[in-house]
Amino acid sequence: MHHALSRHRNILDFALSSLLRRKAKNISLFLVYTLIIFVIASLIFFVQALKREAALLLAEAPDMVVQRMIAGRHDLIPTNYGEKISAIRGVSEVTPRLWGYYYDPVFQANYTLLAPDTAPPPPGTITIGSGVARNLRIKTDDLVTFRSYSGTPLLLTVSGIMPLHSELVSADLVLMAAEDFQAMFRMPKDVATDLAVTVANPRELVTVANKIVELFPDTRPILKSELLRTYDSLFDWRGGMMVVMLAVALLSFVIFAWDKASGLSAEERKEIGILKSIGWETGDVLLLKFWEGAVISLSAFLAGVLLAYLHVFFSSAALFSHALKGWAILYPQFTLVPTIDGYQLSVLFVLSVLPYTAATIIPAWLAATIAPDAAMRS
Amino acid sequence: MRPSTCFILLLTTGLVLLLLMGIHARSSRVSRQAELQERAMLVHRLRLTDLCLFTEARYTRHPAMADLHAPFQDHPTALEHFPSGSLVTPPATLQRSYAPRP
Numbered sequence: 001m002h003h004a005l006s007r008h009r010n011i012l013d014f015a016l017s018s019l020l021r022r023k024a025k026n027i028s029l030f031l032v033y034t035l036i037i038f039v040i041a042s043l044i045f046f047v048q049a050l051k052r053e054a055a056l057l058l059a060e061a062p063d064m065v066v067q068r069m070i071a072g073r074h075d076l077i078p079t080n081y082g083e084k085i086s087a088i089r090g091v092s093e094v095t096p097r098l099w100g101y102y103y104d105p106v107f108q109a110n111y112t113l114l115a116p117d118t119a120p121p122p123p124g125t126i127t128i129g130s131g132v133a134r135n136l137r138i139k140t141d142d143l144v145t146f147r148s149y150s151g152t153p154l155l156l157t158v159s160g161i162m163p164l165h166s167e168l169v170s171a172d173l174v175l176m177a178a179e180d181f182q183a184m185f186r187m188p189k190d191v192a193t194d195l196a197v198t199v200a201n202p203r204e205l206v207t208v209a210n211k212i213v214e215l216f217p218d219t220r221p222i223l224k225s226e227l228l229r230t231y232d233s234l235f236d237w238r239g240g241m242m243v244v245m246l247a248v249a250l251l252s253f254v255i256f257a258w259d260k261a262s263g264l265s266a267e268e269r270k271e272i273g274i275l276k277s278i279g280w281e282t283g284d285v286l287l288l289k290f291w292e293g294a295v296i297s298l299s300a301f302l303a304g305v306l307l308a309y310l311h312v313f314f315s316s317a318a319l320f321s322h323a324l325k326g327w328a329i330l331y332p333q334f335t336l337v338p339t340i341d342g343y344q345l346s347v348l349f350v351l352s353v354l355p356y357t358a359a360t361i362i363p364a365w366l367a368a369t370i371a372p373d374a375a376m377r378s
Numbered sequence: 379m380r381p382s383t384c385f386i387l388l389l390t391t392g393l394v395l396l397l398l399m400g401i402h403a404r405s406s407r408v409s410r411q412a413e414l415q416e417r418a419m420l421v422h423r424l425r426l427t428d429l430c431l432f433t434e435a436r437y438t439r440h441p442a443m444a445d446l447h448a449p450f451q452d453h454p455t456a457l458e459h460f461p462s463g464s465l466v467t468p469p470a471t472l473q474r475s476y477a478p479r480p
Contacts, residue, residue: 012385060421061427112440175424313403313406
C-alpha cells in the first residue's frame with residue numbers, strides 16, 4: 001500500500017515538473033479549460049437558482065387567469081364574465097385584475113402598472129418597485145407625472161418603495177388605486193385586464209377551464225401549471241439561449257480535447273522514448289500522462305466551479321446581465337438564493353474531467369507501445 | 379517541499395472551498411428564507427403571474443400571459459422559427475420615440 005502510494009507520489013512529482021517545463025503552454029491550457037468550466041458552471045448555477053426561485057414564487061400565483069381574446073389578441077374582459085364564472089361549481093373566487101404597461105418616454109423604460117385588489121395605495125399615491133425608483137431617481141413623498149391616455153398629466157405622490165430584495169418580481173411595478181388606473185388609461189369601470197380565478201380543488205382546474213371556454217368561447221384560460229411550465233421551459237437546457245451557450249461551450253471543449261487527443265508533440269514523443277529507454281514501463285508512462293491530465297483538469301474544474309459560484313451569487317451574474325438586459329432600460333438587480341445541484345455538477349465533472357484525462361492517455365499509450373528508439377526518432 | 383505535496387495541498391484547499399460553497403449555499407437558503415417568503419407573499423397579494431426578468435417587451439415581461447402568436451410563445455427564448463427573423467433587422471422607428479412627453 002505504502003509502496004503504491006509512494007510510486008504515485010514520485011510519478012506525480014515527475015508529472016508536475018514535466019508540466020512546469022512547458023509552463024507557457026500548460027498555463028494557457030489551464031486558463032482555457034477553466035474558462036470553459038466557468039461558463040458552463042455559471043450557467044448551471046444561474047439557471048438552477050432562477051428555476052428554483054420561479055417555482056417557489058409562482059406557486060403563489062393565481063390558480064387560473066382568464067383572458068378575453070378578440071381577433072387573436074388579448075383584450076379587456078367585462079367584469080360580468082367574472083360573475084358567471086364564479087357561479088361555476090368548484091370556483092371559490094374570481095378577482096378582476098387591473099394591470100397594463102406604461103412607456104416612459106423620458107427614460108425610455110417600460111413600467112407595469114397594477115391596481116391591487118387588496119391594500120391598494122390611496123388614490124393619488126403610488127407604491128413603486130425599486131427598479132422604477134432607481135430609473136426615475138425618486139424617493140418616498142416625491143411627485144411623479146404620468147401622461148394619461150386622455151392627454152392630461154396625472155400627478156401622483158410616491159407613498160412607498162418596495163424592498164430591494166423583491167426586485168425579481170417587482171422591479172418595474174407601479175401600484176396605484178383602481179380609480180387612478182382607470183383615469184390613466186381611460187378604462188371603463190366594467191372591464192378588467194383579465195380575471196384571476198381561484199379553484200378550491202386543484203384537480204378540478206382543467207374541468208373548470210373547459211367550462212369557462214364552453215360558457216365564453218372568446219376566452220383563454222391560463223392555468224398555474226402552464227405558468228410554471230412556461231418558466232420551466234425558459235430555463236430548460238433544451239430551450240433557446242441555454243442550448244446555444246451550452247453548445248458553444250461544449251463544442252469548444254470538444255475541439256480542445258480533440259486537439260489534445262489527436263497526437264503528441266515531437267518533444268513529448270521524444271520524452272516518452274527517453275523514459276522507456278531508461279527503464280520506464282508502459283504502465284509508468286501511462287500513469288505519468290494520467291497525472292499530467294488529472295492535474296490540469298482537476299485544478300481547472302475546481303477553479304472554474306468556484307469562480308462560477310462567486311460570479312453568479314456574489315456579483316449577480318454580471319457577465320450574463322448584458323444578455324438578460326437586451327434592449328431594456330429598466331433592469332432588475334437581484335441576488336439569487338444560492339442553489340447547488342449536485343447531480344448537474346457531477347455530470348459536468350464526468351463530461352469534462354474524464355474525457356480530457358482519457359484524451360491525454362490515448363496518444364501517450366500509442367507512443368509508449370512503440371520501440372523507444374523509434375519514439376525518439378519520430 | 380515536494381511538488382506533489384504542493385499540489386495535494388492545493389487540491390485539498392480547492393475541495394475544502396467546494397465544501398464551504400455547499401455550506402454557504404445551504405446557510406444562505408436558511409437565512410434568506412424570510413426574504414423569499416416575503417417575495418412569495420407579494421406574488422400572492424398582487425396576484426402576479428411572472429418574474430420581472432426582461433422589461434423590454436410585453437411578451438418578455440409577461441411570457442406566461444403573452445398572445446398565442448407573440449414571439450417566443452412556444453417556449454420563451456426559443457430560437458427564431460422563421461428564417462426571415464434572422465435576416466430582417468429591427469425597424470429604425472423602434473429606436474425612435476414618438477410618445478408624447480409629459
